[in-house]
Amino acid sequence: NAGVTQTPKFQVLKTGQSMTLQCAQDMNHNSMYWYRQDPGMGLRLIYYSASEGTTDKGEVPNGYNVSRLNKREFSLRLESAAPSQTSVYFCASSELADTQYFGPGTRLTVL
Amino acid sequence: QKEVEQNSGPLSVPEGAIASLNCTYSDRGSQSFFWYRQYSGKSPELIMSIYSNGDKEDGRFTAQLNKASQYVSLLIRDSQPSDSATYLCAVTRSSNTGKLIFGQGTTLQVKP
Numbered sequence: 001n002a003g004v005t006q007t008p009k010f011q012v013l014k015t016g017q018s019m020t021l022q023c024a025q026d027m028n029h030n031s032m033y034w035y036r037q038d039p040g041m042g043l044r045l046i047y048y049s050a051s052e053g054t055t056d057k058g059e060v061p062n063g064y065n066v067s068r069l070n071k072r073e074f075s076l077r078l079e080s081a082a083p084s085q086t087s088v089y090f091c092a093s094s095e096l097a098d099t100q101y102f103g104p105g106t107r108l109t110v111l
Numbered sequence: 112q113k114e115v116e117q118n119s120g121p122l123s124v125p126e127g128a129i130a131s132l133n134c135t136y137s138d139r140g141s142q143s144f145f146w147y148r149q150y151s152g153k154s155p156e157l158i159m160s161i162y163s164n165g166d167k168e169d170g171r172f173t174a175q176l177n178k179a180s181q182y183v184s185l186l187i188r189d190s191q192p193s194d195s196a197t198y199l200c201a202v203t204r205s206s207n208t209g210k211l212i213f214g215q216g217t218t219l220q221v222k223p
Contacts, residue, residue: 031209040119042199042213043155050209058210090154094209102154 002026004103006091012109013081021076021106023091029101031094032074033058034066036087037105043090049074081110114138117200117214125222130187132217134200137181144176144183145211147199155199159185190221 007022025032030051035043035058045058047066055066063085065077074093078085086109094100115136124130132146143162147155159174161167161183167174173186183202187194200214 033209033211035213040215042115042117042215043201043211044213045210048210059212098209099157099160100209100211102156105154 004091004093004101006089006103006106008106009104010107012111013078014111015082017081017110018077018079019081020078021089021091021108022073023075023103024073025091025093025101026072027093027101028071029093029095030071032068033092033094033100034064034074034076035090035092036060036085037090038087046076046089081108083110086110113214114212115200115202115214117198117217119215119217121218121220123220123222124190126190126192128190128221130190130194130219130221132185132187132198132200132219134183134185134214135181136183136200136202136212138202138204138212139178139181140204141178141181141202143203144174145201145203146172146174146183146185147201147213149197149199149216151196187219190219192221192223195219195221 033048034046049068052071089106091103092100146159149155161174171188175184197216199216201211
């Protein structure tokens, strides 16, 4: 089992460009999450999906959209990237409030 | 006031000592508490979870929860250089959604 996979691993964007971060899990978990991690800030929840077909905002949703494509996949879209969105993005999955398993992360730089 | 607060450190301890990591939270409705370990450049991994007041032990790790004081701690006995990492405290109010609120993390350095 691969666990939680994320693509791409690294990305550099120019201000105003758009991109989609992909996440997939093979653990048959219902819940999936997108976090961002900035130096000294811990992880902050952007969006989450408690089950297939549902999504909800987290702490810092502005500038992002998500799609729960099916039970396995949860994507995060930046429509118009800004330098403030430079961060490391982690996807995670869990069965309800049980252990969250994290992907390897995407390091995004917006110039 | 941050919802979950940790001392960012670094906390430096000698090999073989006990490392004590602390976390306070502001929401009295918080129900579940987690400690994640994150090595530099890697993703977080769960090392302990605790749901009720008291101590929970797992190998060299002990989590302690005091809901009245809104305080959760992690003790690492016989600290090893391989324990050097950032430790993230996380809490959730709901047992249904898994929405975690993380502290900023404490960096632990274990010196040989």
